[in-house]
Amino acid sequence: MTEEKRSLNFIEQIIEEDLVEGLPQSSLRFRFPPEPNGYLHIGHAASICLNFGLGLRYGAPVNLRFDDTNPAKEEQEYVDAIMNDVKWLGFQWDKVLFSSDYFQQLFDWAVQLIKEGKAYVDQQSSDDIALQKGSPTTAGTDSPFRNRSVEENLSLFYKMKDGAFEEGSHVLRAKIDMQHVNMHMRDPIMYRILKKTHHRTGDDWCIYPMYDWTHGESDYIEQVSHSICTLEFKSHRDLYDWYVDQVYDKSLLRPKQREFARRNLSYTVMSKRKLLQLVEEGIVHGWDDPRMPTISGLRRRGYTPKAIRNFSEAAGISKRDNVADVALLEHCIKDDLNQTAPRVMAVLNPVKVIITNYPEESTEWLDAENNPEDEQAGSRKIPFSKELYIEREDFREVANKKFFRLKLGKEVRLKNAYIIKAESCVKDAQGEVVEIHCTYDPLSRSGSGTEESMRKVKGTLHWVSVAHAEKIAVRLYDRLFREEDPDGHKDKDFKEFINPDSLTVVEAYAEPSLQTATVLDRFQFQRLGYFCVDPDSTDTQKVFNRTVPLRDGWAKKDR
C-alpha cells in the first residue's frame, strides 16, 4: 500500500544496490552504537529509527552496542537509561553488546599489527604528536619513534598494558602515512593509557582502544553489514576501512560505513555539551525536564513512542544539513493523541458562574463521551451543579459577533450539559469580574433528545462543577528558546535566546474523573490541549504537564 510505494532513502538505495550485486539479504545486520556517557535525545531517535527501521524492513537483526572505550566518561547509569529509552521507543534489539567485550581481541589484533610492522609505540607528549600531525593544508612529519624494532614495540606495548607507564607517557600508533591528505590517516593513535576503572571491565585494563580502532573492528566482529553513522565521521571512513582491512578474512563479511546528516530541531539545541549546560546551570530541572529534547524529557512531556517514530519517518534522512521544524514534531504528537487521548474538562484560569435558576443542592451526573474519534472509548459521568467554573477568557461583558463565547444577554452551550445565558456579573473593587450570573434552559440538556437540546448556539464552553472540582497543578510549557536556530549565530551565545517564559505553573480545577489518573496518563483537556500526569504528582495533588496546546483558530482572529 502506501508503505510499499514509499520512496527509498539513500541508505536504503545503497542496501538495495548491494542486494542486487549479490549480498544475500540474510547477511544484512545493523547496529545502534551509543556511547554510554549521557542521555539520548531526539537526534539519536533519528538514528535509532533508521537502524531499527532497516532491521524491520529487511528482517535483519539490529544490535544495541555500547561504544564504551573511554572509562573517564562512561557510566552504568547511562547504559540503563539508554536501554530503557530504546525499549520505550518500541524497538527490539537482537543483542546488547559492548565494545569492551572485545578488548582482548582488539589487543591481540594490535599485537599482530605490531608484528607486521604496522603499529608502533610513541612516547612523545601529546603536544608534540599534535604538532607533527601538520594541518589540513600541510603534511605531517614522522615521529622519531616511528621506526622502532618490532621487538622493542612489542615489549613497550606489553609494558603499557601491564601498567608500567604513566598516563599520557606512551601511546600505540598505527603506522600509516604522515603525509596523507586525510589527517585521520596520519599515524592515528590506537591505544592510550588510562588508569581509570571501567564500568564493566573494572581495573582489568589500563590501556584503552580509541574509537576508530574499536568501531570498525567491532562491526566486523559482529558482522554488521552496514554501519551507519553521522556525517562528521565521513573523513574517518578511510581509517575505518584501513583498520578493517588489516584483519579482514575474505570468507567473512566486510562491513561498510555510510554517513547521513544529523537531525536538528528548531527552537532547541542538541549538543550534549549545551544540554548539559542547561541542566547544570539550573535553566531546566534535569535531563528529563519536559522542555528538553531528550527522549526522557519528551516522554515526561507526554510524547508517545509512536509520535516520535512518525516524526522520524516524516522528517526523513539525507546528507544535507537540516533543521527540522518543531511544528512537525508537534503535529505528530497531536495527530497521535487526537486519536487516543481521552477527553476531559479542566479550567486553568477560573471564573465562577452561578446558574441562578438551578436548584440549590442538586447535582446531576451527565454523560460525556470520552473520545469522539474513537467509538470504543465509551463515556463517563460528569457532575453538574449550580456553581461552576469556566475559563476567564471565555466571558466578556460586551464583544463583537466574532466572539462566540459567553457575553451578557447571549447564550452558549456548556459542553455535555445545558445552554446558559449570561444575565449579569459581579465585580470586585478592582473591576475584575468575580461572578457571572446566568440562567439555564432546563430542556436543553445534551443528549436529552428534546427540541431545545438540538438548538444551535454558536459557542460551546468547557466547565467544571465547583463543588466537585479536583484541584490540580498544571505546568504550561513553551519552547525553551525564542530563536529558531539558537546554535546558528557565531557571534551570540545560545543562552541569549532562552525563553524566560518557557514554564508557567498554574493552579487549576479539573473534573473528578481525573482522580484515578496515574503517572504518564495522557488526556485532552478540551479546547485547551494535551496534558500528561507528571511523576511529581502526590496523593494530595496531581501535576499535569501540557504536552502541546490545541490549535487555536480564535487566538489568531482575536489579534
Place this chain on the structure above:
RNA sequence: UGACCCAUGGUGUAAUGGUAGCACUCCGGUUUUUGGUACCGUCAGUCAAGGUUCGAGUCCUUGUGGGUCAACCA
C-alpha cells in the same frame, strides 16, 4: 589556502535523463455540542553560468554558498 561532502517552495523530503510530487507551516473556506478533528482550496521551489542531449533538478565544467577534517573524545 588542501581534501572531502552538500545545494529542490518558509521547513523537511521525493522524482530509471522524460508532466518537479508529498508532508509540515502559513493563509482562505466547508462541517462541527472542542474556534479541536476531518475535508477542500490558495500562495510558494530545482544556487548561478556554460556544456552534453531531441530532452537536464538529475550527467560534465566552472563559479557561488554552506558544512566537515589537525582530542591520548565518541
